[in-house]
Amino acid sequence: MAETKIKKKRAYHHGDLRGQLLSAAGNLLEEHGPDGFSMSDACRLAGVSTAAPYRHFANKQDLLLEVAKDGLQRLGAAMEANASQYERGTIQSISAIGRVYVDFAIREPHTFRLMFSTRSHSGRIEELREVGRASYSVLLREVARYLGEPDITETVTRAAFPLWTQVHGLSFLAIDGKLEVTSFPVDIDESILIATERLLPPATGTKA
Amino acid sequence: MAETKIKKKRAYHHGDLRGQLLSAAGNLLEEHGPDGFSMSDACRLAGVSTAAPYRHFANKQDLLLEVAKDGLQRLGAAMEANASQYERGTIQSISAIGRVYVDFAIREPHTFRLMFSTRSHSGRIEELREVGRASYSVLLREVARYLGEPDITETVTRAAFPLWTQVHGLSFLAIDGKLEVTSFPVDIDESILIATERLLPPATGTKA
DNA sequence: CTAACTATGTTATTGTTGCTAACATATGTT
DNA sequence: AACATATGTTAGCAACAATAACATAGTTAG
Numbered sequence: 001m002a003e004t005k006i007k008k009k010r011a012y013h014h015g016d017l018r019g020q021l022l023s024a025a026g027n028l029l030e031e032h033g034p035d036g037f038s039m040s041d042a043c044r045l046a047g048v049s050t051a052a053p054y055r056h057f058a059n060k061q062d063l064l065l066e067v068a069k070d071g072l073q074r075l076g077a078a079m080e081a082n083a084s085q086y087e088r089g090t091i092q093s094i095s096a097i098g099r100v101y102v103d104f105a106i107r108e109p110h111t112f113r114l115m116f117s118t119r120s121h122s123g124r125i126e127e128l129r130e131v132g133r134a135s136y137s138v139l140l141r142e143v144a145r146y147l148g149e150p151d152i153t154e155t156v157t158r159a160a161f162p163l164w165t166q167v168h169g170l171s172f173l174a175i176d177g178k179l180e181v182t183s184f185p186v187d188i189d190e191s192i193l194i195a196t197e198r199l200l201p202p203a204t205g206t207k208a
Numbered sequence: 209m210a211e212t213k214i215k216k217k218r219a220y221h222h223g224d225l226r227g228q229l230l231s232a233a234g235n236l237l238e239e240h241g242p243d244g245f246s247m248s249d250a251c252r253l254a255g256v257s258t259a260a261p262y263r264h265f266a267n268k269q270d271l272l273l274e275v276a277k278d279g280l281q282r283l284g285a286a287m288e289a290n291a292s293q294y295e296r297g298t299i300q301s302i303s304a305i306g307r308v309y310v311d312f313a314i315r316e317p318h319t320f321r322l323m324f325s326t327r328s329h330s331g332r333i334e335e336l337r338e339v340g341r342a343s344y345s346v347l348l349r350e351v352a353r354y355l356g357e358p359d360i361t362e363t364v365t366r367a368a369f370p371l372w373t374q375v376h377g378l379s380f381l382a383i384d385g386k387l388e389v390t391s392f393p394v395d396i397d398e399s400i401l402i403a404t405e406r407l408l409p410p411a412t413g414t415k416a
Numbered sequence: 417c418t419a420a421c422t423a424t425g426t427t428a429t430t431g432t433t434g435c436t437a438a439c440a441t442a443t444g445t446t
Numbered sequence: 447a448a449c450a451t452a453t454g455t456t457a458g459c460a461a462c463a464a465t466a467a468c469a470t471a472g473t474t475a476g
Contacts (some may be wrong), residue, residue: 118384135399169377176326
């Protein structure tokens with residue numbers, strides 16, 4: 001009886017519904033795409049009724065926005081962690097960032113798409129952009145080191161942008177199945193390395 | 209009376225409902241995105257009831273697939289037309305193709321996204337891929353001319369792929385509002401020209 | 417010419433979805 | 447103990463994609 005009472009108490013107030021909804025939405029997003037799962041599906045996974053999520057998220061868009069923000073943060077952390085395994089400010093550390101980027105896209109394509117889509121996040125895009133800028137600055141700092149620039153100067157942003165463009169394009173081509181169109185096996189790592197070498201200006205910093 | 213009779217006849221059997229639905233869907237797609245318009249909206253524009261479209265398209269996905277196919281065809285035609293205004297097989301004609309590509313993405317972002325998305329076209333992706341290959345071959349042929357290759361050899365596909373990657377990435381960054389993040393004004397035409405020069409191997413054909 | 421067939425339209429209906437309203441219960445504060 | 451707040455429930459709506467049953471126009475065969 002006492003146990004039942006406690007169970008009922010726990011059953012009513014969920015404890016960490018917000019967190020579990022985010023987790024459920026993240027999994028469902030990757031498995032079925034943003035339109036392939038319903039709020040009810042997420043509710044069933046979290047074990048609550050269909051109206052419960054709206055105490056924590058304004059709507060489905062809002063829930064997915066948080067999933068996207070989390071994705072951008074994880075991407076930034078992964079890029080930093082991977083770059084730090086090479087000598088900083090080198091072609092190697094920079095292309096390592098690119099590899100992490102494309103790997104993320106391939107591993108979590110739906111999240112990746114959502115992270116960079118402007119639509120679907122009508123109201124609160126600015127939050128997403130802010131997290132995105134933070135993650136992008138990982139690349140910017142690395143390129144600044146490569147160029148021997150003391151700060152994120154325009155020289156740095158101009159050098160970094162084509163690299164972003166390249167790995168971004170490679171990511172989308174990969175997740176949309178366009179790497180099999182090309183009649184030769186695309187080696188992603190090699191593509192990134194070559195593109196990095198060709199698109200970056202020669203290093204003027206201390207490192208060659 | 210006779211006129212009324214004719215009008216009624218014309219009102220019932222629409223004449224070119226399929227075409228008008230495609231046109232309506234294309235317009236609605238660009239204005240509101242794929243999830244921002246309903247079948248009913250398209251029906252109202254075409255002046256028919258909500259069940260009429262299902263005589264011509266299996267479902268909404270199917271309707272949008274046809275819109276995407278049309279977009280790929282128009283892109284291919286535009287690339288060919290624009291490349292032909294320059295000396296064939298040159299950096300100029302090749303980067304012209306890239307400009308058309310990015311311009312299309314900017315002008316019709318939702319169609320562009322749909323053209324390259326794998327999801328949303330579950331059943332009949334192969335049709336889309338076929339049209340896509342035909343459009344891609346415009347670039348392949350131009351690069352073959354540049355390299356002096358008689359055919360679409362592996363040398364050609366290897367040289368062309370990084371170019372596609374670059375303009376594809378630039379397109380997505382542009383339509384997702386990422387060109388304003390960079391603290392310097394991105395000149396799209398210049399970006400494409402520079403990237404083409406750097407990513408292409410030196411010309412071995414007759415043209416320099 | 418007309419009868420049957422096919423193509424293409426209509427109205428009515430269904431099941432699902434995102435979301436809200438009204439209500440219930442737990443937690444925290446005074 | 448009483449009240450306020452946060453967080454859950456059930457019931458239900460309007461919009462949606464899609465289907466079923468029916469209606470009408472064009473087309474073809476006898």
